[in-house]
Amino acid sequence: MPRLRMRICLSAALAGAGLILSGCANPSVGSDRDDPTQPVTLKFWHGWSNPAEVKAVDDSIARFEKLHPNIKVKTVNNVTDETVNQALRAGGDDAPDVVSSFTTNNVGQYCSSGMWVDLDPFMKKTGVEKAKVFPKTFLDYTSYQGKQCALPLLADAYGLYYNKDAFKEAGIERPPRTMSEFKRDAAKLTKRKAGGSYERAGFMPNFRLYQNSPDRLFAQWGPTYFDKKGKAQLAKDPRTRQFLATQRELMDAQGGYAALEKFRTTFGDEMSPQSSFMSQKAAMHMDGEWRGLMLKEGKAKFDWGTAPLPVPDDQADTYGRGYLTGTVAGIAHNSKHQNAAWELVRFLTVDTDQVVRFANAIHNVPSTFAALTSPKLDADPSFRTFIDIARNPHSQAMPPSINGGQYITAFQDFAYNAEAGKVPDLGKGLRDLDAQIDADNLQSVN
Structure with missing residues (x-):
């Protein structure tokens, strides 16, 4: 692929793969000057599609609207990352205000491209001390190079x-x-x-x-x-x-x-x-x-x-560690209601009662310190195993990358060949893999 330094977006084929590079964000600009106490309608796009899960999301929105009667939320379910990315590139009135993703692999792209806004200023304004709310591993997979463009919305262990x-x-x-x-x-x-x-x-x-x-x-x-x-x-x-x-x-x-x-x-x-x-x-x-x-x-x-x-x-x-990932939520860069959108993101990700109720409803791991220790959390021993894994300091998530999950795909492809005995020289194969990952990352920067 050509390594162009001009501020242009990639072809439709690459966009269809979900890849976004820095500088490709739609030039339309959102606003963080809105008054969240004024009447407004937000659009929230998410990927849940199972009827029970969609109901759990809708119940969450109903609780939010009861607390914020001036804010109405229109949800769109079963939305893929590709669809969200296309909408954010296009901008306009139909684009979402609050977005979520089932994969942490693309957070590096969301943050570096500016497609999802930096949430640190919103947390500072509203007194959310993220290090006291979220476990470090969860913060690591929702940020990139110091930019916290997403927050964890439940986790998987x-x-x-x-x-x-x-x-x-x-x-x-x-x-x-x-x-x-x-x-x-x-x-x-x-x-x-x-x-x-x-x-x-x-x-x-x-x-x-x-x-x-x-x-x-x-x-x-x-x-x-x-x-x-x-x-x-x-x-x-x-x-x-x-x-x-x-x-x-x-x-x-x-x-x-x-x-x-x-x-x-x-x-x-x-x-x-x-x-x-x-x-x-x-x-x-x-x-x-x-x-x-x-x-x-x-x-x-x-x-x-x-x-x-x-x-x-x-x-x-x-022993007790495991692999962690989860759903992430953020605010679209072109939302004109970013303060109101933050109220929704804050409710979904920070509010302890909401996080616990949502976790129990869809049987996912909660993503805040308070929710992980809540007495209201499902006490089933088989589920508690995964709570303990999420709380284990040795548990690990994949590090964000500017080209999303491309390095993970490269590692997977290599592992498929290695397990099948198709890598005669493992040392050389791994060196070649590192070189491929570095070249892909450099291409994404350029």
């Missing part, structure tokens, strides 16, 4: 679901806490039929399975993707090789990549009763907090539990 019946059958007393225990238990839990095909895998480690994205599993090692100068350092960090080696060992302990990959193709859709864990084709499974609600509503035919994912043996003291 990833942990381990395990089949207690299968554990009892295999003589395993508790879920694994270290990677050596993980490999041992996965092998014990694996069952084969008379002909050699799988009846059940102990744990399906293949990166293409459902939520098994390599960046999520890699969080158990506590990696640092970039150095202080912003250069990729996956090749220099020994944890990268340890992670890929462990994943290979997990596969070998259960029959190898080819056999497991063939078995993976027999699994049903992730959200269906035929999914691997629900159908008992996997005894352990990595997933987010929402899976527990699905298992209950689907009336799973086995006893199950939750726990943090195992950690490397030499980092046993970090």
Whole structure:
């Protein structure tokens, strides 16, 4: 792609991929001079589409409007990042005032491009001390280079679901806490039929399975993707090789990549009763907090539990950590009602009662200190596991980047090849990966 320094936007094809570069924001300018006590109608775009989730959003808006009778909110649900980006580039009266996104990967673009406004001035005006409200990890994934252009609107934490019946059958007393225990238990839990095909895998480690994205599993090692100068350092960090080696060992302990990959193709859709864990084709499974609600509503035919994912043996003291991500909310750069919009964003993200009620309604992890410790929060032990993961100081989110999730995609593609044995020289492959990530980042800056 051409590296133009002129203030122009990329082609429709690139825009369709959700990529926004600095300087591409629509020239129309919003206003932070509005009076939030005056009558106004705001437009709030979000991505929730499940009827129960949409109802939870609508109930939240009803509570907000009761507190702010002068502010009316029109919501549009099931909106993708691409649709939001197109609307913000186009501007005009139909563009949203308050926006949300299900991915933290694009925060670096939202902040650096100016598409989402800096929220620090609004927090300062209204006395919100963000470091006292939000855990540091959540603030990290909603900001970029010191610009807080988003705030967390509930979070997702990833942990381990395990089949207690299968554990009892295999003589395993508790879920694994270290990677050596993980490999041992996965092998014990694996069952084969008379002909050699799988009846059940102990744990399906293949990166293409459902939520098994390599960046999520890699969080158990506590990696640092970039150095202080912003250069990729996956090749220099020994944890990268340890992670890929462990994943290979997990596969070998259960029959190898080819056999497991063939078995993976027999699994049903992730959200269906035929999914691997629900159908008992996997005894352990990595997933987010929402899976527990699905298992209950689907009336799973086995006893199950939750726990943090195992950690490397030499980092046993970090057990309890996990991968964090979540929904983010912000104010559109071209909103002419930014102070009123801030009142909505503040209510949705800061108000403890609202955050807890919304978290309980859609079974997501709350995203403020107060909500995480609220006695009104769902006390279900399987859900509390993920609350503890979110509160663990070692838990990790992906660092924001100016080109969004492009470096994550590059890492995923590399990991797919590595697990399939298509990277003969891992050191060279990782160095080439770092070079690719750095080149992509430089292109985005230029």
